[in-house]
Amino acid sequence: MKNIFVIGAGGVSSVTVQKMSMLKNDFNEIILASRTIERCRVIKELIKKKFNFDIKIEQLNADHTNDVVKLLKKYKPDIVLNLALPYQDLTIMEACLREKVHYLDTANYEPKNEAKFEYKWQWDLHNNFSKKGLMALLGCGFDPGVTNVYTSYAKKHLLDEIQSLDILDCNGGDHGQPFATNFNPEINIREITANSRHFENGDWKIGKPLKKKISFNFPEIGFRNMYLMYHEELESLVKNFPEIKRARFWMTFGDEYLNYLNVLKNVGMTSIKPIDYNGTKVIPLKILKKILPDPSSLGKLTTGKTCIGIIVTGIKNNLEKTYYIYNICDHRKCYNEVGSQAISYTTGVPAMIGCLLMSKKIWFRQGVWNVEQFNPDPFIQQLNIHGLPNQTVELKNKLKF
Secondary structure (H helix, E strand, C coil): CCEEEEECCCHHHHHHHHHHHCCCCCCCEEEEEECCHHHHHHHHHHHHHHHCCCCEEEECCCCCHHHHHHHHHHHCCCEEEECCCHHHHHHHHHHHHHHCCEEEECCCCCCCCCCCCCCHHHHCCHHHHHHCCCEEEECCECCCEHHHHHHHHHHHHHCCEEEEEEEEEEECCECCCCCCCCCCHHHHHHHHCCCEEEEECCEEEEECCCCCEEEEEECCCEEEEEEEECCCHHHHHHHHCCCCCEEEEEEECCHHHHHHHHHHHHCCCCCCCCEEECCEEECHHHHHHHHCCCHHHCHHHCECEEEEEEEEEEEECCEEEEEEEEEEEEHHHHHHHHCCCHHHHHHHHHHHHHHHHHHCCCCCCCEEEEHHHCCHHHHHHHHHHCCCCCEEEEECCCCCC
């Protein structure tokens, strides 16, 4: 399985396709499709110049299953790598079922008109994929993705039982802009402004957005304020590791960023509800997306590092243990290698690795799966090879917050 059909041509896609192009023996043919063909052309020219490798490009509106089917019929790929918008997941998965193509994405399905983050719709396709002998791998970015792999690695090698899980996502970088998002603003802002949700003692606890704040000392970055949020990998992790009593997700934000976000929210610019403007229905968040800097343009401006990882507490040989597994990624080094900042890099590299493991059938099982349901070791090995090494530290004490 060496022919890959990539949907989406943003910063993450640029990283993924470049990384694939470095492995020509593993990826014979790459087709890149997006509704914005010019973005595809830019990546195609970059790949040709850097790697002397020709990729094919197509214009595609992935909102429509029939349009996806048409291109799958034309190219007959082995795997569809979906790096498009999360609310296109189901139309793309349906196309894969029709044309018998394996599927991989980096983010779970979201309804277009509601900020609702659940795997249910995709998990419901498990039998459909299984009956056709197909595999769908969900959430193979960094978070979700690598954080799930870290969790399964901890269960396999460090702990007999995981009792608590905290996922910590810190972007210690600075792009010098008054306000910008590090990936698609439409998705990023929907996620940040949603209610927080964490799992504790069998129930989901819901809170107001960005209300619980903790100052945490991140390796190689220092103290940053991180906020309790909901993130999709929590749903699959507590399902697949039912012994977990508490699971939380934290992300850092600077005060200036939050001040801008609150102003935009208060004047209605983060809303996904259509409003009437001169007789035309428009969605404020889509307008805001057009106004804000393109995340793919931030690479050359961004300095500093990211630190993303998990802290797990559990039992090993009847003793309580706590481990911190994390990756440090340098924005400047990422830009020098692939012309993107670390946020795109940390998502794009795992997506390539997921494709690699599926194509080699190192990770392969019929049906719809999350990454923590596979052996973490080959994935960890590939992360170390391709620029995202992890560090594992045993902590003296479990978290006190």
